[in-house]
Amino acid sequence: MDYSGYPVVAARHPWRWVGTAAVALGVLAVAWSLATNPRWEWGVVAQWFTAQSVINGLLETLKLTAISGLLGFVLGFILALMRLSASPLLVSASWTFSWIFRSTPLLVQMLLWYNLGYLYEKISLGIPFTDVRFFEVQTTTLISQFAAAVLGLTLNQAAYSAEIIRGGLLSVDQGQLEAAAALGIPAWRRSTRIVLPQAMRAILPTAFNEIIGLVKGTSIVYVLAYSELFYTVQVIYNRTQQVLPLLLVATLWYVVITSVLSVFQYYIERHYSKGAVRNLPLTPWQKARKFFATHAVANRTRSL
Amino acid sequence: MTVTAATATRGLVEITGVRKSFGAAEVLKGVSLTIEPGGVAVIVGPSGSGKSTLLRTINHLEKVDGGHISIDGTLVGYEVRGGRLHELREKDILKQRTEIGMVFQNFNLFPHLTALENVAEAPVVAQRPGKARPSKEEAKRRGLELLDRVGLKDRADAYPRQLSGGQQQRVAIARALALDPKILLFDEPTSALDPELVNEVLDVIRELATSGTTLIIVTHEMGFARDVADTVVFMDQGQIVEQGTPQEIFTNPQEPRTRSFFSKVLEPAFNI
Ligand SMILES: Nc1ncnc2c1ncn2[C@@H]1O[C@H](COP(=O)(O)OP(=O)(O)OP(=O)(O)O)[C@@H](O)[C@H]1O
Ligand SMILES: [Mg+2]
Numbered sequence: 020m021d022y023s024g025y026p027v028v029a030a031r032h033p034w035r036w037v038g039t040a041a042v043a044l045g046v047l048a049v050a051w052s053l054a055t056n057p058r059w060e061w062g063v064v065a066q067w068f069t070a071q072s073v074i075n076g077l078l079e080t081l082k083l084t085a086i087s088g089l090l091g092f093v094l095g096f097i098l099a100l101m102r103l104s105a106s107p108l109l110v111s112a113s114w115t116f117s118w119i120f121r122s123t124p125l126l127v128q129m130l131l132w133y134n135l136g137y138l139y140e141k142i143s144l145g146i147p148f149t150d151v152r153f154f155e156v157q158t159t160t161l162i163s164q165f166a167a168a169v170l171g172l173t174l175n176q177a178a179y180s181a182e183i184i185r186g187g188l189l190s191v192d193q194g195q196l197e198a199a200a201a202l203g204i205p206a207w208r209r210s211t212r213i214v215l216p217q218a219m220r221a222i223l224p225t226a227f228n229e230i231i232g233l234v235k236g237t238s239i240v241y242v243l244a245y246s247e248l249f250y251t252v253q254v255i256y257n258r259t260q261q262v263l264p265l266l267l268v269a270t271l272w273y274v275v276i277t278s279v280l281s282v283f284q285y286y287i288e289r290h291y292s293k294g295a296v297r298n299l300p301l302t303p304w305q306k307a308r309k310f311f312a313t314h315a316v317a318n319r320t321r322s323l
Numbered sequence: 324m325t326v327t328a329a330t331a332t333r334g335l336v337e338i339t340g341v342r343k344s345f346g347a348a349e350v351l352k353g354v355s356l357t358i359e360p361g362g363v364a365v366i367v368g369p370s371g372s373g374k375s376t377l378l379r380t381i382n383h384l385e386k387v388d389g390g391h392i393s394i395d396g397t398l399v400g401y402e403v404r405g406g407r408l409h410e411l412r413e414k415d416i417l418k419q420r421t422e423i424g425m426v427f428q429n430f431n432l433f434p435h436l437t438a439l440e441n442v443a444e445a446p447v448v449a450q451r452p453g454k455a456r457p458s459k460e461e462a463k464r465r466g467l468e469l470l471d472r473v474g475l476k477d478r479a480d481a482y483p484r485q486l487s488g489g490q491q492q493r494v495a496i497a498r499a500l501a502l503d504p505k506i507l508l509f510d511e512p513t514s515a516l517d518p519e520l521v522n523e524v525l526d527v528i529r530e531l532a533t534s535g536t537t538l539i540i541v542t543h544e545m546g547f548a549r550d551v552a553d554t555v556v557f558m559d560q561g562q563i564v565e566q567g568t569p570q571e572i573f574t575n576p577q578e579p580r581t582r583s584f585f586s587k588v589l590e591p592a593f594n595i
Pocket of ligand 1: 345350369372376
């Protein structure tokens with residue numbers, strides 16, 4: 020039997036279209052209510068959205084997230100390696116670190132760091148149990164608001180990311196380490212070049228959860244009167260009494276940051292899936308192009 | 324088989340009275356075996372007899388509890404100083420391992436690296452006794468040569484998951500060869516392969532057998548063992564029961580345990 024002359028008709032998915040229409044309708048209804056209810060005060064939102072003070076607060080939020088996120092994950096990686104090492108000392112040091120920082124409220128940690136000057140007036144570097152001092156400063160000059168914020172967020176983040184990274188490292192097949200050791204690849208290189216890239220697939224989804232949580236979690240530094248996005252907005256609405264629209268300003272910025280991070284997440288995850296999947300999945304961009312290429316001319320036929 | 328003068332001093336393996344226990348179970352009960360430079364030893368035996376464990380002690384992936392192993396007269400994993408055996412540090416063990424390549428049953432290729440990257444990774448970062456580390460470009464060039472040697476030059480940029488099992492194992496062999504080892508250890512290199520892929524891997528090993536590198540192969544492919552081995556070693560319950568040329572072991576085994584093992588694994592057509 021020769022089918023070569025037969026046209027091919029693509030499979031139809033009518034329920035997909037019904038579902039799409041239902042979702043679109045819902046989204047439309049919510050958007051309509053947001054746009055038409057005057058109590059949202061969109062005019063005020065627009066006025067404050069790009070105000071200098073709000074943008075400054077936003078930059079502080081981004082700065083805190085970037086610094087404590089990065090430092091937290093680097094420290095977390097080291098803690099994870101310590102925890103997985105053969106040395107009982109390193110294992111228990113790492114375990115104790117996570118135990119302490121996961122069991123104390125972040126708020127308390129933050130206040131403790133900021134008030135370190137009350138507990139210890141001076142910080143010095145010297146030989147323990149002697150009077151030899153190489154270096155000594157007033158604690159209050161060393162621990163600024165910023166330093167207390169970064170210290171608190173970083174150490175707390177490190178404790179959590181250590182566990183995330185450890186979980187990822189454990190998910191990599193033991194044979195990989197063995198093969199690398201058999202090839203004489205040095206230990207640090209084994210961790211960073213062989214195991215970590217493979218662990219990334221398990222680490223990334225949770226890690227991005229953490230980072231996105233951290234973006235909003237930075238707002239906890241209000242206890243230090245640190246003017247990041249949320250604190251700035253609070254200061255403004257306490258003055259102007261426009262509570263709802265200003266909360267909306269902050270929310271919209273958080274939505275923007277989270278969206279951008281989600282895009283990053285998608286591409287970074289895709290990067291690390293190299294070799295783990297036979298062929299890389301299409302990017303949304305490529306998918307859209309393919310969709311229009313096939314659906315725009317849905318009835319187009321091609322021969323086998 | 325001819326052993327050329329250049330290779331005659333490379334790859335003498337001496338295993339002396341090696342013991343190894345896991346918990347209460349003694350898995351190696353005093354194994355002694357000498358393999359001449361450039362020799363090909365094939366280890367056979369029932370499952371659980373300690374073949375893999377013995378292989379893994381040779382490159383110190385498994386620490387021995389007693390006895391010792393030396394390569395060209397140098398102890399593996401230890402150093403003699405002042406009449407004592409000092410355990411080597413990790414760095415020095417890694418250095419020793421570069422002279423002992425290992426090919427695993429399930430390949431253990433690095434899945435996130437291409438075939439060529441798999442082959443070129445170790446030479447650039449591993450410290451080898453008496454050899455300088457090549458540049459990245461040099462390692463790549465040499466990697467391509469090795470992939471060519473195992474017939475996979477055109478798949479250099481493929482990731483392991485895009486390769487068939489046989490091709491993956493050939494890449495793994497090229498990866499082990501990249502460090503110019505004196506000795507190559509194979510732990511059931513074809514056991515994870517479909518029957519039609521077994522030969523492409525065995526052919527590569529056959530070619531290696533004539534290259535002057537010492538080969539120690541654990542396998543269940545008896546036909547291949549007879550072809551390629553200088554020495555066949557039969558192990559059972561953590562001991563070497565019998566060893567000899569393929570002729571001696573396959574056609575005229577002396578020990579009853581050897582005889583009963585071969586009567587089970589050799590198909591009648593082979594056992595003429
Ligand atoms: N890490 C370990 N811990 C405990 N027991 C082990 C360990 N590794 C191996 N054994 C035991 O040691 C014995 C020998 O194992 P080995 O893997 O050397 O056998 P083998 O001859 O290679 O078998 P096979 O042909 O099935 O691969 C087995 O009884 C096994 O259960
Ligand atoms: Mg085995």
